[in-house]
Amino acid sequence: MAEAAQISTNAPMTSSRRTYNRALARFVRHRLALFGLAAIVLLVLLCAVGPYLWPYNDLRIDIRHRFAEPFSGAHIFGADELGRDLLARLMTAGRVSLTVGFAAMAISTVIGTFIGTIAGYFGGIVGTALMRFVDAVLCFPSIFLLLALAAFVQPNLLAITLVIAATAWMEVARVVEAQIRSLRERDFAVAAQALGASDAHIMFRELLPNAIAPIVVASTLNVARAILLEAYVSYLGYGIQPPTPSWGNMLNNAQEYLSTAPWLALLPGLFITLAVTGFNFVGDGLRDALDPRLDLP
Amino acid sequence: MAQYLLLLWLVSIIGFAVLHLAPGGPLAQFTLIPGMTAAQLKVIAHQMGLDRPLPVQYWEWFRRMLVGEWGRSYRDSQPVLSVIGAHLWPTLELMVSSTIIALLLGTWVGVLGAIRRYSVFDYLATVGAMVALSVPTFWFGLVVIYIFSVKLAWLPPGNLYTIGDGSFLDYARHLIAPSLVLALVTIAIWSRYMRASMLEVVNQDYIRTARAKGVPERRVLIRHTIRNALLPMITIAGLQLPTLLSGALVTETVFTWPGMGRLFLDSIGYRDYPVVMGILMFSAILVLIGNLLADVLYAVADPRIRLD
Numbered sequence: 001m002a003e004a005a006q007i008s009t010n011a012p013m014t015s016s017r018r019t020y021n022r023a024l025a026r027f028v029r030h031r032l033a034l035f036g037l038a039a040i041v042l043l044v045l046l047c048a049v050g051p052y053l054w055p056y057n058d059l060r061i062d063i064r065h066r067f068a069e070p071f072s073g074a075h076i077f078g079a080d081e082l083g084r085d086l087l088a089r090l091m092t093a094g095r096v097s098l099t100v101g102f103a104a105m106a107i108s109t110v111i112g113t114f115i116g117t118i119a120g121y122f123g124g125i126v127g128t129a130l131m132r133f134v135d136a137v138l139c140f141p142s143i144f145l146l147l148a149l150a151a152f153v154q155p156n157l158l159a160i161t162l163v164i165a166a167t168a169w170m171e172v173a174r175v176v177e178a179q180i181r182s183l184r185e186r187d188f189a190v191a192a193q194a195l196g197a198s199d200a201h202i203m204f205r206e207l208l209p210n211a212i213a214p215i216v217v218a219s220t221l222n223v224a225r226a227i228l229l230e231a232y233v234s235y236l237g238y239g240i241q242p243p244t245p246s247w248g249n250m251l252n253n254a255q256e257y258l259s260t261a262p263w264l265a266l267l268p269g270l271f272i273t274l275a276v277t278g279f280n281f282v283g284d285g286l287r288d289a290l291d292p293r294l295d296l297p
Numbered sequence: 298m299a300q301y302l303l304l305l306w307l308v309s310i311i312g313f314a315v316l317h318l319a320p321g322g323p324l325a326q327f328t329l330i331p332g333m334t335a336a337q338l339k340v341i342a343h344q345m346g347l348d349r350p351l352p353v354q355y356w357e358w359f360r361r362m363l364v365g366e367w368g369r370s371y372r373d374s375q376p377v378l379s380v381i382g383a384h385l386w387p388t389l390e391l392m393v394s395s396t397i398i399a400l401l402l403g404t405w406v407g408v409l410g411a412i413r414r415y416s417v418f419d420y421l422a423t424v425g426a427m428v429a430l431s432v433p434t435f436w437f438g439l440v441v442i443y444i445f446s447v448k449l450a451w452l453p454p455g456n457l458y459t460i461g462d463g464s465f466l467d468y469a470r471h472l473i474a475p476s477l478v479l480a481l482v483t484i485a486i487w488s489r490y491m492r493a494s495m496l497e498v499v500n501q502d503y504i505r506t507a508r509a510k511g512v513p514e515r516r517v518l519i520r521h522t523i524r525n526a527l528l529p530m531i532t533i534a535g536l537q538l539p540t541l542l543s544g545a546l547v548t549e550t551v552f553t554w555p556g557m558g559r560l561f562l563d564s565i566g567y568r569d570y571p572v573v574m575g576i577l578m579f580s581a582i583l584v585l586i587g588n589l590l591a592d593v594l595y596a597v598a599d600p601r602i603r604l605d
Binding site: 032132133135136137138139140141142143144145147148149151152224228231232235236237238248251254255258259262265266268269272273276277280281284 | 300303304307308310311315424427428430431432433434435436437439440442443447538539540542543546547550551561562565566568573574576577580581584585
């Protein structure tokens with residue numbers, strides 16, 4: 001938000017105090033991004049390495065320890081209705097959810113960047129048609145579209161990832177289109193054209209590298225979105241199917257046990273929130289750091 | 298206007314493509330009937346016109362959609378539109394009440410954040426909004442149910458009303474938790490945009506003029522600043538519709554709320570494709586109408602803009 005140079009209303013603040021507070025604001029935002037990064041690194045490490053160190057297996061059923069409470073025994077986060085260790089399940093589920101998140105981000109970024117570049121570079125009828133198509137897809141509430149598509153495919157990891165990517169590429173396309181449209185008028189692009197460079201060369205070798213910053217921001221925020229979408233669709237029963245755990249499908253029947261075993265509902269949700277907040281904080285920090293308005297005169 | 302018609306057309310093409318993505322397409326339900334042979338399927342496909350070229354099929358489907366013939370539910374043979382109509386009211390109720398909550402709270406947070414920029418409140422609102430956008434709606438719903446229904450027993454854990462009761466108060470009590478849960482994301486978005494919009498307006502010449510004329514500060518804030526800052530919010534509200542509908546689906550599932558979202562999920566479970574497609578198209582058209590309304594309202598509210 002371009003408000004850095006604006007004056008606030010007559011809040012009773014001396015100017016030195018305001019300067020101090022603004023510095024504090026930057027620092028806090030910066031720290032939020034660092035916090036987000038730390039949360040992501042911790043979660044990734046926990047899910048990647050954790051299962052090798054933790055003595056319990058996520059699939060081992062242990063009826064004696066059904067509904068074991070958190071922090072009470074060997075099961076540090078308790079156990080579920082089949083006596084499976086919750087931490088072990090959270091770690092394996094995290095592998096699935098984070099993988100889906102990153103993979104869907106990568107695919108949707110590629111689709112969005114491609115469509116946005118084509119639309120922004122050629123403009124005219126092609127550009128208008130592509131961007132109206134983006135608008136039309138955005139008319140569908142994402143969860144409705146996601147569920148309709150997910151219900152039609154075999155619910156395996158790859159299909160769910162593709163379906164999520166298919167409902168999350170539009171924002172990237174919009175960002176890239178706007179960038180490319182303004183970049184292609186710049187001297188270096190005109191020069192490349194005058195030198196006889198091909199359209200593909202100008203698009204992907206000249207323009208796109210200059211649009212990397214907003215793409216990085218958008219794709220970071222897209223990881224957050226993809227993790228959330230996976231959680232929604234799995235919670236509703238059409239995403240990752242048990243016994244493969246994901247953070248979303250762990251909450252699938254947790255509502256039944258809400259009064260007797262609330263940790264089954266609370267902990268997976270906390271992990272989702274932590275991961276999504278982490279990526280959103282980092283994305284926001286990156287946006288501040290790489291503000292495209294700063295490098296475009 | 299032309300732009301909205303173009304969008305409607307594109308939306309219908311996407312809908313038609315999704316329809317034909319279904320395994321077996323619209324024939325799926327018949328393949329499940331025991332003793333069904335390939336020859337019989339072919340006859341049914343011919344009767345349904347599924348052996349004709351795709352553009353012809355699309356045109357037929359689009360024409361029927363325009364005149365309100367959206368097919369019949371596989372489950373109870375009711376026309377799709379009347380099935381949707383029967384479930385529309387609870388969803389609208391939920392969306393309207395949560396929008397009112399979000400408008401009031403979001404505006405308040407945004408205005409306060411803008412006039413006390415960089416204060417502790419402003420930080421908390423900024424961080425809070427980002428966290429609110431990161432919390433899965435269904436999980437927030439579970440947390441609300443756990444705290445307010447299981448632990449405190451203040452609010453009912455779901456449903457439209459208590460069976461045997463049906464008083465207005467009972468309805469209202471059931472509406473509180475789901476509308477709050479649904480409002481969370483909207484509050485977060487609304488407050489951020491409101492704050493930015495306030496900061497934009499504060500620097501306008503007419504605000505300086507008002508101050509120079511000696512208009513009391515309170516009046517400058519309410520009559521001149523907030524009123525003008527609310528203008529662009531009309532567009533934002535229109536753009537929020539898809540998010541709100543998605544949230545409603547999830548909220549309805551958590552709170553066993555018999556609305557359109559629940560109907561959609563149930564229909565997917567029953568492979569009731571006409572209803573699934575109907576709701577998908579209906580929600581997209583609802584979003585289109587919402588955006589159109591926001592455009593018109595904006596033009597009405599802002600005399601500088603004229604519709605052509």
